[in-house]
Amino acid sequence: MSSDQTLARPMSGRAESQAAGSAPARREWTVSTVWTLFLLGVISAFNFIDRSIFGLNLQLIKEEMQISDTVLGLISGIVFVSFYSIMGVPVARLADRFNRRNILAIGFTFWSAMTALTGFVTNVWQLALARFLMGAGESTGFAPPNSMVADLFSKANRRTGMSVMRAIAALGGIVLFPVAGWISHEYGWRTCFIVMGMPALVLAPLLVLTVREPVRGQSDPGGPRRADAGTFLQVLSYMRDSRSFLFMVLGGVCMATTMHTNGSWSSAFLMRIHELSAGDVGQVQGFLRQPAAFIGGLLGGFLADRFARRDVRWRLWIPALACLAVGPAEMLFLFAEPTWLWMLGLGLTSMFGMMQMSPVFAACLDVSKPHMRATVTALFLLVVNLMGDLIGPVSIGLMNDTLLSGMGDRAIQYSMILGAVSASAAGIFFFLGARHIDADTRRAEAI
DSSP states (O other): OOGGGSOOOOOSSOHHHHHHHHSOOOOOSOHHHHHHHHHHHHHHHHHHHHHHHHHHTHHHHHHHHTOOHHHHHHIIIIIHHHHHHHHHHHHHHHHTTSOHHHHHHHHHHHHHHHHHHHTTOOSHHHHHHHHHHHHHHHGGGTHHHHHHHHHHSOTTTHHHHHHHHHHHHHHHHHHHHHHHHHHHHHHOHHHHHHHHTSTHHHHHHHHHHHOOOOOTTTTSTTOOOOOOOOOHHHHHHHHHTOHHHHHHHHHHHHHHHHHHHHHHHHHHHHHHHSOOOHHHHHHHIIIIIHHHHHHHHHHHHHHHHHHHTTOTTHHHHHHHHHHHHHHHHHHHHHHOOSHHHHHHHHHHHHHHHHHTHHHHHHHHHHTSOGGGHHHHHHHHHHHHHHHHHHHTHHHHHHHHHTTTGGGGGGHHHHHTHHHHHHHHHHHHHHHHHHTTHHHHHHHHHOO
């Protein structure tokens, strides 16, 4: 094991002031870093939209292929997420050793191809296989770009940098969701998948030609350090001793349950309960949900970075408060009758849901060493996505088909209460993790 992977005596003083004093003096907000954030944000938008259009078209697919809610829940959830999460670990190990930009470009091309091929499936098994392989490709779309951003920005600005990337992704969704909904409404769900897979033909080469691979650790205290990535078991052992990370994983599982439930079933909910068309749902998702996510994404990172200068626990207090706010917002979305009121609930759910994301992922990177960041991100996603999907979308489908089947279309209204409950639990876990974030960050910074 390399020397910086062993436990060392923590640095004296508060984490924030120490980091500020020893961080390398370099400009972080340059034309190059802004362009990198922009392009990573655009690719992240397609990473999100390519998986989300299944939920957008779920009702149309159900009607054409005569598939039950349980099977749809499995395909939209565990079939995709299992390979997405499991493949994320070996992909991250590669990203901790090799060029992250190139890994992302290859993965983007592959998952876009699988998105387009989904439009040609003829039975449920082909649909599941396309979804399965799409998950394999999309596993490259999270750990590598997050690790790159962590090397572009110091700890003091890391949450803001990640929030900007996610805000750009949300802005992309403002355009892409209505377009996808319109295509589905006018030309069918198959054409929607084919069209959404095409942009990678331009964007993947643009990434390789215009974005440079960041130097690992260049924005950390002490500057770049050469270190072996270590074995997977060594990384696992190191993170196992981080109490804040363990609480972040528990909170992440709960919040993933909420977000995956909404991602898979909110479009079907709007069609069944409020009788919206696919085009109408696309407009709601694009012009309401995505702007709200954009605002939440920017606010989360900005507030966490700003308040953490006074007390580092705000890095997790901000996401904790956001998660607690998701619960009542979700209930408003599910049960409000006036259109403006359930739209308010949906918008607030999206805003607070996105508000917690960047601070939590940045905190995971804060408590890990530079040479293991992609692996730590993949570990987090592996547990969070698998558990969140098992508890979330699959459970909704099962409840709709069994326990609540007598309620007909109204079943989805009550099964989705699960999302409100799990978001509240996430807030509690993040509050508990905040108690240990300072000590765990200093431990990660020790040489």
